Amino acid sequence: MKYVWLFIKTVLRLVLKPLSFVPAIIVMYCIFNFSSQSGVSSAQLSYKVTHKLVETVDTIADLELTDAQINVYTDKYHFYVRKLAHFSEYFLLAVTVSFPLYVYGMRGIWLMVFAGAFCVGFACLDEYHQSFVAGRTPTKRDVYIDSCGIFLGIILTRIVGFIGRKTIFAPLAKKR
Structure with a gap:
């Protein structure tokens, strides 16, 4: 039974951990599609x-x-x-980027720096992308709003991860 459990843990680690980035890719795709809409259709x-x-x-x-x-x-x-909508999109992006990084062991300030830089960089690229779309203009204000959503998303991920480590996953850590 011990070897079956070990096999299951190994399979989960090898298969599910890399798939934890899929939600972030989907959110990035959705943000890119929303940014690709013309100014008129986005406003409508x-x-x-x-x-x-x-x-x-x-x-x-x-x-x-x-x-x-x-x-x-x-x-x-x-x-x-x-x-x-800007705030919410990037809040969701930050959560979907931070969670896999957290699963891979990134914690504390490094999680905030890496996930924050990645998401803010994506927000800047998104605004740059909007400069090529008819009826859309890039604004720094949108990047600031996006950054607030990003910061809150990363903080929420850290809080949930900390609570999970201290409650739900604490018995698993004791087994090691």
Whole structure:
């Protein structure tokens, strides 16, 4: 039984550890595709999302807003939804980049530096890429917003990893 367990651990280590980077690649692909949209189609998509959010809040809070009021609130919050999308995309990227690095043993300041530099570099390349897309312009403000999402994502990964090591995986560490 001991050898079966050892075999399973070896297979998991050889197969699943390298696959832990796949979510990061998928998130990078999605970010690249969102950046490839023209300015008009990107604005339309985020406007639809904002409109749906305002309608949902109206329904949940039972505000009974008219269509004109919904449009006013949609226009008011559209900018913030777009910036929250930037923050969220890069938060998710930071988590999906930090987790595999954490699994491979990178901890502490090195995790923050390496994952942070990688994600911020990708954010800069993303803004540069937008300079070639019709109706899009690169802005430093977007990179700053992305960086805030990145920082929060890395911090969250470190906290979850620390809690996991102290609780869930502590019995496994004692077996060694």
